[in-house]
Amino acid sequence: MPSIGSFGHLFIISSFVFAILSTISFYLVDSRKNSTSWYKFGRLSFSLHSFFLLASIALLYAILMGNRFEYYYAFQHTSILLPIYFKISAFWEGQEGSFLLWMFWNILIGIYFISRPYSKWNASIVMVISLVQCALTSMVLGVNFYDVKIGSSPFILLRDVIYAPIFSVDPNYVPEDGSGLNPLLQNYWMVIHPPTLFLGFAICIIPFSYAISSLRLRDYKNWLNPTQKYLLLSVIVLGIGIMMGSYWAYETLNFGGYWNWDPVENAVYVPWLFLVASFHCIILTNRKKQYYKMSFILSLSSFILILYSTFLTRSGVLGDSSVHSFTDLGLSGQLLLCLFLFILISLYLLITRWGDIPETLKESKAYSGDFWLFIGILTLILMSFQVILPTSIPVYNAIVELFGGFSNLAPPAEKEVFYSNAQIWFASSLAIFSSIAQVLWWRKNKSKNIVSLFSNPLAITLVLSSLVIYIYPITKPSYMILLTASIFSIFSNGSVLIYFIRKKDLISSASVSHIGLAVMLIGILFSSGYSSIVSKNYTGLVWNNDFPDEVNEDNMLLFVNEDRNVGDYRVNYLGERKKLKDYSGYINKNFLELIPLENKYIIKKDLSLKGIDFKENDTVDVDNNDITYFELNFEKGKEVFTLYPKVQTDPNSDMIVFSPDVSNDIFQDLYVHVRTYPDPEQEINWSDTDSILVPIDQTFFLNDYVSRLLKVSTKTISEDSKQFVAEAQIKILASGQDYVARPAFIINDNKVGIVPDIIDDLGIKVSITEIIPEKGLFKIKYETTQKNWVIVEAMQKPFINFMWIGFFILTFGLALSFNKIKLKRI
């Protein structure tokens, strides 16, 4: 009986074969007489290709969901305790799964085109999609051709990948649990961000296919309308995908921002800019019959840049320069081959058709909208070039070394500064050019005097931006210019918007989008440029001589239950918290007692949290044992709020991930994350042993805390044994919080066992060391250590909401435009 994995492998090979057949038959549609039968055969091949690919995706899911750890992919990416929605995202954690995800979207797009009525265009488009599918399927093929490995199959068995002595003893050994999903990816954004991003990648195929088909079919007019529509769609979807990624970074990673200029981020930023440029160029070509060649070059290169970014992130070439590229699967040669294949096809078609492509010799006037639109397109190209060039330095080194040379160039060491300093000028130019282009494009003919068109927006801009610059104050020249350019863009695009609403009762979607972009730029300017540290250490104390200076200067140490000023806030650290399963609130970690080996907890005292009652000795499940939250209470005047930054540890590695919590305000975010806390695995030095004799219900002092022995419950474990257990419940009051300690005293065959209880927060270990039954007294011993503490960093991110709001406006405008473009049937 063949295994599920060999079926999966077989399905992938079949889908590869049918992708080839589909490409060939759709290619022959155009050049043969009996084109309809080739078209039918092509459709059948593509359907079979889709069927087999979908079947292999379903099988891979079955392997992940069924915890089939004999398969390497399941062992590597999931574990038994992983919740179902993270099992979904485990699918695309690896390279193979993410290729499958990309192909999944391509299939849907292909099916859409083959289900439409026959036309030469549709046949040609599915041909290009099939060719791309051939290239992508080959990446997961997992076939050895002589000595050459083609693709990496997700259905490979663990024992074929990993050398471990256990397999020579027992070849059928299956690990009990997988190594689990990277804690950073255990986040709901990681469930939806990759599919959106890959959908964006997939949609880019459509403009590319139209451009290729137009050149093949030597029809240079009809491709413009659908390409414009689909370019816009890819801009929207890829844009949303990118922003989801930045929001994830802001919320989960602790570098304090949403954009890091990491090569992996640059590799999607650049194709996105190119898509925007192509979209604008197609508008020019479609409306004004200009720049046909440029439209072809941009539409083709946008997709090629997507392939190039795939090569960058997956070939391992960035290994020395990126924090989060995929692990190298040894596919670099294959990826390079695919990249060159599509570059060569595009170049061949462009060169052979170059003379055919229509061109107008008419020169645009400097005061026309087209001219400024064109300058905007050039700016976008330069903007991309400035990012892709340094990102490609590792590729440059590899090429030099290929020819026997030596190059030790590395990407800029301070990449944030390097990129931001250049991009800010391009962004300012874009804001200005887009405003001029919009105003001239729509309003020039209706007004005789061009200057008067700009006078109002310009006047408002100058007043408003000087006010902001003066009051805030903004001192950096590049920031002043970006701010002024963005405000100008808002008001000049606003003037177009008002003009249309008044005259024609229409909403100018382009103006809405450009206003959105300008609002976004303002948000980026303030939140990045004026992000400030709130948690400056004003105490004059050095937290620890071993700490880097930056931690001693910019972070605050907070002891549990002690107020301390952090910036303008009065902050009280209330201790470590856990989240319970199926329950939204947080619970004090000291109220929970771990039952060893069961991954469950016992509640130590009666509690009522958010209306739900818990009884002493109830058993509860903790949502994720590896995550600890820190409850921080912030107070400023009447404003009171609580933040829960968290830490996640990974039992399989030394990984510690601190994630921030953010307090959103309309004008600014307070971004708080923990830098460090007492190592849970570190051995504690207990000191100051002291003991006290108390009866039940008497108040006494444990160290400095008012305490009371509430009760002592006794039980005999079983009747025949002589084991006797006494468990005390001691209530400890500390600065407004109630704690409970439950030390136990065990007698077993005349041997005495003492089980102490530790209250981490207070740094107290309590035990019962003696019971004097005749007097009803209990001897309580306590030892102390340092109280619980955290070191936090708090940052203010002014106007960060402008960025998210601006992005929503931008996307809304784009969606309006998308809706307006009527597809012509070709």
Added chain:
Amino acid sequence: MKNSLGLSIVFIGIVLVIIVTTFGDASTYVSFTEARELYSNGNMSKIHVVGKLNRDTEDNITGIKKSSDMLSFSFEMVDEKGLKEDVFFGEPMPPDFLMSEQIVVIGSYNNNRFIADEILLKCPSKYTEENIKI
């Protein structure tokens, strides 16, 4: 023709500026010896050093000193020329650090000690030996 000629000149001009600044601001991959020379010549620019963690004859990683607070750590790194150096990193140990087959540190010497601002890791590809925790 005037407009497009002017535009082309400006465009090519900016392209050249971008190329020059990119290669001008590019950092370099060097060995610890070269990094020390740069430092003693008063050059404080950040450089990249590629190397591996120091391992003893039994392939155990040696020379890692974690601070008690987990906030920073230092480790011994052997560069591509085989020179061993202590590297200090002012942040917690990055995930998979101990599993890395190659590391790149970005930083510079300061007070005769190599301070890394950033660490990049290359983790083993999935077709090399790995150990299963049982």
